[in-house]
Amino acid sequence: MTRSKREPAVITPETIAHARVHLAHDVAVRAGEYVLYWLRAYRRAEDNLALDHAIVRANSLGIPLLVVESLDVRYPYASDRMHAFVLESAVDRAAVLALRGAQYCFYLPRTREEITRDRPLDLLAQRAALVVSDWYPACGPMAKFWDETPRALGQRAGVRVELIDDAVVVPMALLCEKHEHAARTIRPKVQRRLEVSLTESQSPTVTQRGVIAHEVPHTAVTREGIDALIAACAIDHTVPRVRATEGSREQARARLQRLLTQRLGHYSARRNDMGVEGSSALSAHLHFGVLSVREVARAVRGAEGVTREERDAFVEELVVRRSLAFNHVMTEPRHTEYDGGVPAWARETLATASKDSRTAHTFAQWEQSLTSSPLWNCAQRELVRDGVIQPYARMLWGKLAIAMAESPAQAFAWLIALNDKWALDGRDPNTYTNIAWCFGLHDHPYPTQKVFGSLRSMTAAAAARKWDVQAYAARLGMSLPRKL
Numbered sequence: 001m002t003r004s005k006r007e008p009a010v011i012t013p014e015t016i017a018h019a020r021v022h023l024a025h026d027v028a029v030r031a032g033e034y035v036l037y038w039l040r041a042y043r044r045a046e047d048n049l050a051l052d053h054a055i056v057r058a059n060s061l062g063i064p065l066l067v068v069e070s071l072d073v074r075y076p077y078a079s080d081r082m083h084a085f086v087l088e089s090a091v092d093r094a095a096v097l098a099l100r101g102a103q104y105c106f107y108l109p110r111t112r113e114e115i116t117r118d119r120p121l122d123l124l125a126q127r128a129a130l131v132v133s134d135w136y137p138a139c140g141p142m143a144k145f146w147d148e149t150p151r152a153l154g155q156r157a158g159v160r161v162e163l164i165d166d167a168v169v170v171p172m173a174l175l176c177e178k179h180e181h182a183a184r185t186i187r188p189k190v191q192r193r194l195e196v197s198l199t200e201s202q203s204p205t206v207t208q209r210g211v212i213a214h215e216v217p218h219t220a221v222t223r224e225g226i227d228a229l230i231a232a233c234a235i236d237h238t239v240p241r242v243r244a245t246e247g248s249r250e251q252a253r254a255r256l257q258r259l260l261t262q263r264l265g266h267y268s269a270r271r272n273d274m275g276v277e278g279s280s281a282l283s284a285h286l287h288f289g290v291l292s293v294r295e296v297a298r299a300v301r302g303a304e305g306v307t308r309e310e311r312d313a314f315v316e317e318l319v320v321r322r323s324l325a326f327n328h329v330m331t332e333p334r335h336t337e338y339d340g341g342v343p344a345w346a347r348e349t350l351a352t353a354s355k356d357s358r359t360a361h362t363f364a365q366w367e368q369s370l371t372s373s374p375l376w377n378c379a380q381r382e383l384v385r386d387g388v389i390q391p392y393a394r395m396l397w398g399k400l401a402i403a404m405a406e407s408p409a410q411a412f413a414w415l416i417a418l419n420d421k422w423a424l425d426g427r428d429p430n431t432y433t434n435i436a437w438c439f440g441l442h443d444h445p446y447p448t449q450k451v452f453g454s455l456r457s458m459t460a461a462a463a464a465r466k467w468d469v470q471a472y473a474a475r476l477g478m479s480l481p482r483k484l
């Protein structure tokens with residue numbers, strides 16, 4: 001699905017809209033009972049350009065729209081944590097979709113056998129004139145699902161499948177002509193197209209309504225029923241639900257409001273400050289598409305009483321860094337492997353760096369926060385407890401890990417394994433790109449040091465000089481020795 005599209009010199013809304021469309025299975029639209037919108041990556045019924053596209057297609061064909069969403073027990077790392085977040089996001093979806101005139105089916109299989117028996121997507125796609133779905137780059141353990149599954153469905157059902165890119169802001173087809181070296185190389189490409197790509201959803205509604213009868217079982221999701229639903233699923237029950245972070249759009253909008261009114265004004269100074277909670281805490285909602293990156297970017301750019309510098313600092317993370325992360329996974333298929341994700345100069349320097357200060361631990365010691373680095377243990381505790389890590393602590397978590405494994409390659413693999421399993425915002429382009437950043441990706445050489453070679457180094461002692469790390473540990477119910 002990775003490809004770049006020719007773009008005329010003048011950037012218009014039409015060229016951007018065109019660049020959002022990826023054809024997963026290119027056959028003509030056929031006579032069918034409905035347009036099927038397969039909701040996969042963007043778990044929202046509002047401000048969703050893929051859904052808008054499906055509604056416009058249904059209206060032009062004069063047929064109804066059926067929206068199907070499923071939550072598969074076969075997803076890698078399916079657990080109580082991820083299932084609960086998605087189910088929380090789905091509580092109000094039927095009602096919002098009904099307002100837009102669409103029929104909705106939420107399919108929640110309990111076991112692998114149920115999916116094989118029900119074959120929900122095949123059944124529904126066979127009767128569709130066209131399938132529309134949301135586009136996401138092939139990345140991490142879900143690569144096949146994002147990339148191959150829609151194509152395979154189109155082939156099996158003989159139906160056209162269109163995927164719409166509403167993943168960042170500027171369509172990624174325009175930003176993946178080559179592997180970008182750093183934020184500075186992709187920034188002008190993003191900025192040039194930013195304004196016109198911040199398309200507002202027109203929120204169309206379906207004109208042709210009517211009840212579509214089908215045999216796919218629908219699960220009604222209520223807030224109170226979520227614990228019972230996940231308990232019945234054959235998923236990993238050792239990764240518990242994070243009660244403080246809910247997948248609901250209500251919570252996502254409340255966090256966005258908090259950002260605008262309380263945090264954005266001090267964002268550049270406090271984002272990294274481990275002693276306070278200064279960032280948006282929106283990464284899980286953005287990962288699961290509960291909020292669109294466009295709506296957050298629009299809100300931040302329009303925020304009143306906040307300096308231009310602060311607004312730009314946030315958009316830099318949200319749009320430029322995120323686009324860079326997507327560019328990396330799209331142009332480097334081996335991004336989950338040390339030899340693929342980490343640049344050659346960094347692997348060389350790490351291979352020859354002095355190993356004196358390395359203390360190898362086991363994976364279990366890492367996972368249970370039992371390493372010799374108390375500050376690293378705090379960050380790991382945060383990941384296990386809250387499903388995210390404070391932005392600066394997350395960089396430390398990645399950097400300090402290099403000194404705590406048999407080899408840098410092992411550290412790289414274990415960081416990915418932990419993040420994939422425990423992070424609510426994990427299994428994302430941001431995951432693999434940022435872990436690789438800790439190993440030199442998108443960075444440049446520094447004066448040589450032990451363990452890190454010429455990689456940018458970070459230490460717990462330096463973090464403690466800079467930030468109130470005791471306050472950070474206290475938030476996690478942990479304590480730190482005075483000297484780190």
Ligand SMILES: Cc1cc2nc3c(=O)[nH]c(=O)nc-3n(C[C@H](O)[C@H](O)[C@H](O)COP(=O)(O)OP(=O)(O)OC[C@H]3O[C@@H](n4cnc5c(N)ncnc54)[C@H](O)[C@@H]3O)c2cc1C
Nearest residue numbers: 279280281282283317318321391395398425426430431434
């Ligand atoms: C080792 C390591 C692993 C990481 N793993 C993930 C991950 O699995 N998922 C994830 O979303 N981010 C990851 N990041 C990037 C970053 O740390 C998080 O996005 C951020 O901490 C999320 O908190 P926030 O929403 O409060 O961020 P804010 O500072 O409020 O930023 C707003 C949004 O901008 C985006 N963003 C921020 N920083 C980056 C960045 N460096 N690269 C790309 N996008 C960014 C995110 O979507 C974030 O939610 C990782 C960073 C490191 C160093």
